[in-house]
Structures are given as C-alpha cells and as structure tokens.
Amino acid sequence: MKSLREILPAPASQTTANSPVDESEPTPTPQARSSSVGRRRPQTRVACTPCRRKKSKCDGRRPVCSACTNAGSPQDCEYDADPDISRVAALRKKSEDLQRRVALLEELFHLLALRPEQDSIEILRRMRTTNYQTDLEHLVKFIREGDLLVQAATAGSSSLAKKPLFTPPTELVGTAMYDEIASLFETLQAPPPFSPSPRR
DNA sequence: GTCCCTAGAAATAAACTACC
DNA sequence: GGTAGTTTATTTCTAGGGAC
Numbered sequence A: 001m002k003s004l005r006e007i008l009p010a011p012a013s014q015t016t017a018n019s020p021v022d023e024s025e026p027t028p029t030p031q032a033r034s035s036s037v038g039r040r041r042p043q044t045r046v047a048c049t050p051c052r053r054k055k056s057k058c059d060g061r062r063p064v065c066s067a068c069t070n071a072g073s074p075q076d077c078e079y080d081a082d083p084d085i086s087r088v089a090a091l092r093k094k095s096e097d098l099q100r101r102v103a104l105l106e107e108l109f110h111l112l113a114l115r116p117e118q119d120s121i122e123i124l125r126r127m128r129t130t131n132y133q134t135d136l137e138h139l140v141k142f143i144r145e146g147d148l149l150v151q152a153a154t155a156g157s158s159s160l161a162k163k164p165l166f167t168p169p170t171e172l173v174g175t176a177m178y179d180e181i182a183s184l185f186e187t188l189q190a191p192p193p194f195s196p197s198p199r200r
Numbered sequence B: 001g002t003c004c005c006t007a008g009a010a011a012t013a014a015a016c017t018a019c020c
Numbered sequence C: 001g002g003t004a005g006t007t008t009a010t011t012t013c014t015a016g017g018g019a020c
Helices: A030-035 A049-054 A066-070 A087-114 A117-129 A136-155 A176-189
Strands: none
Touching (some): A049 A066, A087 A117, A087 A136, A117 A136
C-alpha cells in the first residue's frame, strides 16, 4: 500500500477543481503550482556529463562549464544534448534515429540475403566505394529503386527490342539519383568482371 | 431524455534530472 | 544518498454530437 499525499486545506486564493474559474486566470498547471511554493532553485537546462556523474552543480556553460574549468579538466566537459533542447528530448531523438537506422540496416541485410550473388557483390562494391555509414538511407533507397527497374525490365524482356529498357519514376528524371540508377541498371544488365576496389 | 462515443482539459502519479 | 524541481504518462472529468 503506497502512502497517499496528505490532503491540506486549499489556500484562500485557490479554487477547487469543480468550482467555476475566472476565465482571465486559468487554472495553474502542476508545475506552476509546485513552483509557486517556496524559493525556486535556479536549474541548468542540461548539465554536462562529468557534472552529472559527480552530481555537482553545473552552470551549463559551453563549450566548457565552470566546474570542469575549475577542476582543471576542460577536455572532459561534454554535453549529450544541444543547448536549445532538453536532455529528454535529445535522448528521444537519439532513440528515434537509432530505430530508423536499425530498420534500414535490417532492410539492407534482407536485400543482400535475397539477391542473386552477382547483385549482392555489386551492392557490396557500392558500399565500399560510398560512405554507407553516413548515407545508409540513400544506399537502401538506391537498391530499392534498382529493384524496381530490374523488375520492370524483366517484365518487358520479351519486347526489349521495341521498348526502352526502363521507365524511371518521373520525379527522378534529371536528378543525380536518376543517373546513378541508370548506371546501376546497366551494371546489372551487363555485369563487369568483379575487381574489388582497394581498401581505404 | 439517455445512452454511447469521442476529444480535450485538468488533475494526479510516476519517472526523471539537477544538484545539495 | 537523497531531495527539490521538472517532465511525462495516465487517469478522471466534462462537454458535445449522434442515434434511438
């Protein structure tokens, strides 16, 4: 059984929840109510990592807070959130980014597993020549688009002589993506001898 | 009128963060 | 470690609309 909050008489200025409230004076939020009681301790929006670890007062100064400066370890002063957002918001954003990234990696893994070996080799070649760590989304989209083009070409293979090899999505015409996809399409149609590029 | 459903506001509890 | 203060999630309350 958890302890319940003690019920105290409302201050003279306060109204009950169900009583009519003056429109010009909205009901205070829980924060406003709690903050109106006693002196407020000024609080830094986001404390740096060393101060949080030490549970010490952090003034939130950037790039190095006063506490880290005074401690003689300015190099340790790090913040895991931008100054204009709360730590919770920063953690939430990071979580969303990670989830998106996991989904993309799973899709990439799926694509690699299902593709013919020659295609997978080509994808790996592109992963090595582009920075897929930072441009994962672009890479997966690129492979997806390539899939669509190959499917379109396969479906129309009986009449290749009469039709163009593929019809790209109209929104891509004239873009770098279009050129890249066209290049991949050619590669997949006539794969060159595999020659791994030298590692960086 | 009343029953049901929905949306929004308000109240409250719980979780979380800063820092004494 | 533990408290004060803040934020978030959940619950409760209320009003409004539609069907009967």
